[in-house]
Amino acid sequence: MTHDLPKQDTSRTEFRTWLARNYPPQSKKLWDSMPRVSYRRKHNLAQQLHLNRRIQSFDELVKTFSLEVIYVKSTEETKQARGCALLDQTDPDILKFWEAMQSAWPRRRGSKPRRSFLIGDKKGTKTKKWLELDADKSYLILDAENHQVVMFVIRKAISSDRVVMAASDIVDEATGCRRDLRPYEPGRIVAFGHSAGRRDARVFGNVKNIIKGKSDTVRVHGMNCNALGVASLLWAVVESIVPTDITKDFLDQLDAVNLPPIGADTIDPKGTGYEIKLGMEAYHFPLASRSPPEAYFTRGYSSAGHTDDSIAPFTFGFGLRREISSPADSWKVGLSQRACEALATKLPETIPARPSGGDFVNLKYQIICRNSENLLIMFRPNHLHGSTVPFGATTRSVAFTASRHIIKAWEKSQICTIDRLEGSNAVFSDTDLCD
Structure with a gap:
């Protein structure tokens, strides 16, 4: 049975209505019914994003993206910032209204x-x-004493505005339909990929955090495919920009414990390929490798000063679409209607819009990276870092890391599986698991 496809300018809501009307809701393959583009179109997109490019060294990176190289020294003056909200005192209004906002x-x-x-x-x-x-320059930051890489910042990292907008829309979808990891911090942050479960009962598995529309299998599968596609395509961009020895070391850390690639309950983790939708067209890459197994989507999120326990030396993050609005509007991301009404009485709407907040901060070296659209940042997760409280700017972002607690949960699950299959009580060392 054939059905006429909707027109190219059909809205997303109309497309879902057409999809539900023409196909049975039980099938998980419904989301794949969107028309796929030809091989030539996919090839053109890959060329536009420079996905086949491989940069071999930081010297080549500096020349390719015209990075400004800066040497910095660490400091002990910011140790007390751990667990604190970061307020940018270059904007005096945020100090004036911080108590009301809080x-x-x-x-x-x-x-x-x-x-x-x-x-x-x-x-x-x-x-x-x-x-x-x-906000309009790219940088490579090095330690002045040992010349180690502290971080780098690349503006206009994604060579397609259409991809940036599509990725931002999917971040909005994910942060609007999935459970917030930090409900007591400004903005929203959600996880996708593998998880270790609750802190008091670690269990390895796929993240199950969809809270809106979770009874609709079609919608759940669609959201998982969207998140997987964006994460995998952005990781392909990372591999085309970051020097190969850095990305290889990151992936080798995961391969050493045989951690499966990113997946979801409705997606086979052993498979390959992904799909990303640009407008009403689907770009399907069936043989491409997927992203690492741990990704985070954020919208208007501000993290307090902290460090991350990661097995990899670097974390990678993309800044996507960035909206500038009144401070009151940027602060309402993630708030309930009641809280928004309470905030409106304390934070006047007359404060003019400004691009304030959401800036990455490396506290160990006292660095403030002014945020911008279409940004790629690489930093060391074991350095004390965070992001400033939003006060006029709302940024969508995607980050990749390799948390140690997820690796430990995976290793524990492997030991339990081996014991169950062999019927023994033998204890396997980390070396045994890595062979």
Whole structure:
């Protein structure tokens, strides 16, 4: 039985209605019914994104993207920023309204308001302690003592505005339909891929965090395919930009424990390939490798000062679409309607729109990376870092890391599986599991 496809300018809601009307809702393959483009179109997209490019060294990276190289020294002055909300004191209004903003944000029963830490140099300060990375320049930051790479920032990393917009839309979909990992922090952050479960009962498995429309198998499969496609395509961009020895080391750490690639309950983790939808067209890459197994999508999210326990030396993050609005609107991401009403009485809407907040901060080296659209950043997760509280800017982002607790949960599940299959109580070492 054949059905006429909807027109190319059909809205997403109309397309879903057409999909549900013409196909049975039980099939998980429905999302794949969107018309796929030809091989030539896929080849053109891959060429536009430079997916076949491989950069061999940081010297080549500096020449390719015209990076400004800066040497910095670490400091002990920011240790107390751990667990604190980061306030950019270069914007005086955020200090003026911080108490009102904090009172509107929900927090755990009995918990105290979050402490804050001021970053940046006040206007008029002659002695500059903080290094500000401009929003229109790309940088490579090196340690002044040992010349190790601290971080790099590349603007206009994705050579297609259409991909940036499509990825941003899927981030909006994910953050709107999946459970927030940090409900007591500004903005929303959701996980996709593998998970270790609750902290008090670690169990390895796929993330199960869809809370809106989870009874609709078609919608669940569609959201999983969308998230997988965006994560995998962005990781392909990472591999085309980051020097090969860095990405190889990252993937080798995962291969050493035989950790399966990214997947979901409705997607076979042993398979290959992914699909990303640009408008009403589907770009299907059936043989392409998928992204690492742990990805995070954020919208308007601000993280307090912290470090991440990762088995890899670097974490990679993309900044996608960035909206500039009034501080009140940017602060409402993730808030309930009641909390928004409470905030409106304390934070006047007359504060003008400004591109403030959501900036990455390396606290160990006192670096503020001004955020922008279409940004790729690589940093060391064991350095104390965070992002500034949103006060006018709402950014969508995707990050890739390799958390140690997920690796440990995977190794534990492998030991339990081997014991169950062999019927023995033998204990396997880490070396045995890596062979």
